[in-house]
Amino acid sequence: MPRSSTSSSAKSGPVTLAMVARRAGVSSQTVSNAINSPDLLRPETLERVRRVIDEMGYRPSRAAQTLRTRSSKLIGYGIQPAAFSYPVLDRFLHAVSQAAEEAGYRILLFACPPGGPTLEGYEELLDQHEVDGFVLSGTERGDPRQAWLTKRGVPFVGFGRTWSGRPIGDWVDVDGASGTDAAVEHLVALGHRKIAFLGWERGSSSAGDDRAEGWRRAMRRHGLPTRGRRGQSSVNDSDVARAAVKPLLDGGATAVVAASDMLALGCYQTLRERGQTPGRDVAVIGFDDSPTAELLSPALSSIAQPLEAIGRECVRLLLARMAAPDAPPERILLEPSLVVRDSATASLIAGG
Amino acid sequence: MPRSSTSSSAKSGPVTLAMVARRAGVSSQTVSNAINSPDLLRPETLERVRRVIDEMGYRPSRAAQTLRTRSSKLIGYGIQPAAFSYPVLDRFLHAVSQAAEEAGYRILLFACPPGGPTLEGYEELLDQHEVDGFVLSGTERGDPRQAWLTKRGVPFVGFGRTWSGRPIGDWVDVDGASGTDAAVEHLVALGHRKIAFLGWERGSSSAGDDRAEGWRRAMRRHGLPTRGRRGQSSVNDSDVARAAVKPLLDGGATAVVAASDMLALGCYQTLRERGQTPGRDVAVIGFDDSPTAELLSPALSSIAQPLEAIGRECVRLLLARMAAPDAPPERILLEPSLVVRDSATASLIAGG
């Protein structure tokens, strides 16, 4: 019956390879092989060693493994202050952690200073050999991290494309354009023609531009005009968001696709100020499917990112990069999915 | 001029203590002392060693330090799947990371399985000597973690009280009762008398019961009846939340204090269904001050937790416990602050 190391090693400190070896009557290298390359052992030896490992509750010391193999089995993730984070960060972190663990890795969190990530934290972690690689997120135009990590030969994967210049390194991203495109399709099917887009300032956020592009191309495909239907808000200001909606509504828009749930909320507010009801007078679709979306009244339709898949792919690409540093870069574009709720179900054709 | 290890060690691998020692003309122990106990060196030697360290961009290897000192300088945090997390987790994690870094520690994330944290992940991390201690959160009645960690002599700190039986270990918590008490005070000052509380099922969440208690005592202090004014919703179901609000409104409540922003949102919805306007017809105050609170219309008043202070205190208590394993436990109760927004500003007295 397996026993935890607690009881077996109560007085004598941790159980080591050598202790297991002595008890099993083999050398410590054999025990090491039993764990790392079991096929090298004769089946009966393997069985015996394994039994002793279980009996003694042996677990290899990560510090010693790291020192010897020069691999910490840790993946660094720099967490940014709240202002820059996004509403489903917790789900993303859980997904990445889970995927990492399945591959024997863990996530090391470190705090990025406010005002955008600097290289300092990354450099320290690397110089101390504390991590094997990084997962980046919140990469924007002019972000120096990818180029710097590439130059140093450090494995990394971005959640989010590299937007500036030619692409650097591996990344996983969500096809935001495809999401807003699908949103427009859904609205057109409901009978909407005057569909506006509420995003951020042009060029201020690459993901935002991408989402705008999906709207634009779907509109064009249906022969619908986009002029005067694109509203621009600043990133973190709900007042500006509310103001930006007004010209869209003045222009007679019957539906609004927003680049985030926060912007969609701004849209809700402006509608209410005008005595209109979101979902009935004007359809609204958000982006991110944040937890509050389904709690709003009316419940907010939103474009959901496949976070579990994102986490899985991030880890997969990162491990592949570690295994083959010179392999050609791999880029994964995942499809988001439109979650339809009350804010975008009423049909314009049937009248409502 | 300090140079990163990149350039100095481009071909020869990492800069080690021995390399610094050779270049500085001292033994490696002296270099170690220069870093860990500078007062042992003669000032001029110290100066010389330090210059070489800078020149070569030397940074000690954490793995080697960990192996030798048996301290990884890592703090474990088990992240739970989204359903159990709470809306300001990202800010909490950033705060803890930051505080940890200032003390030379980092946060190691690991994924807890859905359905509540198990001991397995904690045991593995400990047996492998991967972490020095833990920060726990989401502790509820019957949570086995504190007792188990205490028995094994592992340092930990809870964000959230231990509720079952007598208290175990150190913790940092927010005085939820004080928060809801203050909310009631604020509402009373506005002229409200019929103030309801919307919480979770009695006993299902200890923090929820605590928040209810603050409401009850403040009501009692003002001689206001609480009977029939406490609504109970289940934890993660917005339909139930909406239903639970109805009897409260039927009872003539002019204000609702909710145990979370999500519940407050359910309250918004029910009000709208009845053609009433939150903030004008019925005042609403939420809890957590999640990012969406200020984006709602009307902007939701909410009780904000001092997350930076929480992170700081968590780290402080944890380090203190590591330094003195047998010291009496320390418990910190922090005051939340009421953030007043449009959902609770209209005075009942002046009429509105």
Place this chain on the structure above:
DNA sequence: TCTCAGCGTTGGATCGTTCAAAAGACACTA
């Protein structure tokens, strides 16, 4: 008959750091 690759295992060196204790330098006293 001789060479040699392969079998499963072992001993020894090594990763980079810190700890404990010894050694050297130097001044001061007897």
Place this chain on the structure above:
DNA sequence: TAGTGTCTTTTGAACGATCCAACGCTGAGA
């Protein structure tokens, strides 16, 4: 001059794992 004490630096040995080059033996191929 030898002895004592203080201050500074060095030496040698861990810490716990993995990598490398053997070990002695067997059977196949030349």
